[in-house]
Amino acid sequence: MSGVTTGLEDSRVVCIGIGSLGSAVAMQLARSGVGHLVLIDYERLVSANLGRHILGADDLGKEKAVALREKILRDLPTVEVSAHATFAEIVLQQKPEVFEKADLVVITTADWQSEASLWKAKSGGTSWNLIQAWSEPHTQVGHALLAPAGAFDARNLFSESGDFKHKFTEWPEGGIIPLPACGESFIPGGSLGMTSIASMVSQTALRTLIGKADGATWISSINRPQDVANLGGIYHGPELPEGLQQALLERGWPNPMDRAA
Helix, strand or coil: CCCCCCCCCCCEEEEECCCHHHHHHHHHHHHCCCCEEEEECCCECCHHHCCCCCCCHHHCCCEHHHHHHHHHHHHCCCCEEEEECCCHHHHHHHCCHHHHCCCEEEECCCCHHHHHHHHHHHHCCECCEEEEEEECHHHCEEEEEEECCECCCCHHHECCCCCECCCCEECHHHHCEECCCCCCEECCCCHHHHHHHHHHHHHHHHHHHCCCCCCCEEEEEEECCCHHHHCCCEECCCCCCCCCCEEEEEEECCCCCCCCC
16 A cells, blocks of 8 residues: 555554544554554534544534544554544543553643643653644644653643643734634634644654654644734744745754743
């Protein structure tokens, strides 16, 4: 099968968060040859998700984890996929074997309670690698923090509410946009930007699974930072060389004492 990385058939990945980023990462990993996936998400697909989620209108109202499991099995029936329509913390407490069997855990929830619970578990030392990944508003910038097997804790890189201390952009109202009359809110961003960030996360995951990722790593995806101002934000991340429109940066974790790298 074209595009499949060899040696991944026995790999086990737990994907926490089956939103616009997590769903794309899970599907990319399945199509790249990862043989065993566990999908965890308590939410259902709503109409506001459709613009950039890989699930479609036929899945509206369905639990995201269950619906994505069905899609992966239709497209790639040789992949073993299980789904848990609940919170990651509940699976971690009630079914610890899900994590104990994993090679890699990828969390993309943008929910600090879930993320912090994973880092707390990770700080005690685990056999599984951990990637926390997210998009900044408008998907011009995305980040991933990779922690290999062992004891690592990135909680000091975030505020008490889960705001990354080293973000590259600032937005009015934190970039959160409420949807009129429906009680929902979302972090804006286009599907193309999310696809680029998902590819960055998936590449990091695949390198980790085949043993080519070294140490605690911070990876950032940057796309046309000059457009941030046009979208109403302020960019204070690394400047790109003249003529370069996109960049992937990979380095060690940021210094907790510095505001930005």
